[in-house]
Amino acid sequence: DAMVIQNPRYQVTQFGKPVTLSCSQTLNHNVMYWYQQKSSQAPKLLFHYYDKDFNNEADTPDNFQSRRPNTSFCFLDIRSPGLGDAAMYLCATSRAGTGNEKLFFGSGTQLSVL
Amino acid sequence: TQLLEQSPQFLSIQEGENLTVYCNSSSVFSSLQWYRQEPGEGPVLLVTVVTGGEVKKLKRLTFQFGDARKDSSLHITAAQPGDTGLYLCAGGTPGTYKYIFGTGTRLKVLA
Secondary structure, three states, X not given: OOOEEEEOOEEEEOOOOOEEEEEEEOOOOOEEXXXXXXXXXOOEEEEEEEOOEEEEOOOOOOOEEEEOOXXXXXXXXXXXXXXXXXXXXXXXXEOOOOOXXXXXXXXXXXXXXO | OOOOEEEOOEEEEEOOOOEEEEEEOOOOOOEEEEEEEXXXXXXXXXXXXXXXXXXXXXXXXXXXXXXXOOEEEEEEOOOOHHHOEEEEEEEEOOOOOOEXXXXXXXXXXXX
16 A cells, blocks of 8 residues: 555646645655656755754755645645756655654656646 | 765666675765665665664675765675666765765666
């Protein structure tokens, strides 16, 4: 049974049209992460939450926002997608996040920008 | 900025050959994890190493954490086509909840 679920699996949007990606988890984990992965590259951390505490990476563009209304759900909002934002977006969770915890990933949302 | 460099970036070998993938950094990590990722899927954890010098074996895969906890290696013995995929190391940042991924090694094992 899927424990980290991302919807939709594929998302197509137009240049400049806001888009929201969603992630839900059934693991009751404290920490949720959003990673961006471009073709054949390593996942790049955008931001993460410890419960409701939001942590933004210094080089994450302002165009990217996130919301975590409760433990189970986390959203990635891209306010004005550019062609360079086309990528796989991966949501992950972990427990207390001590630096030794396993990351559980969803299957990702492949975003295309036309 | 913490960086994890993996080498080689690409590797294409014949079934039955052995290979080693390296993950190097100038930073110290609280743990080093190895993941394998299939196309169109999220990464799946293979192993976590925590102690400097630690060696873990998972069937034909052997993982080692450097003594200074700055580097790691993954050795595959007698590679099989099912080992094909993107191998990623990820470092846990001490005192935070962050995991930084390495640059990745794309392995293809030919039958």
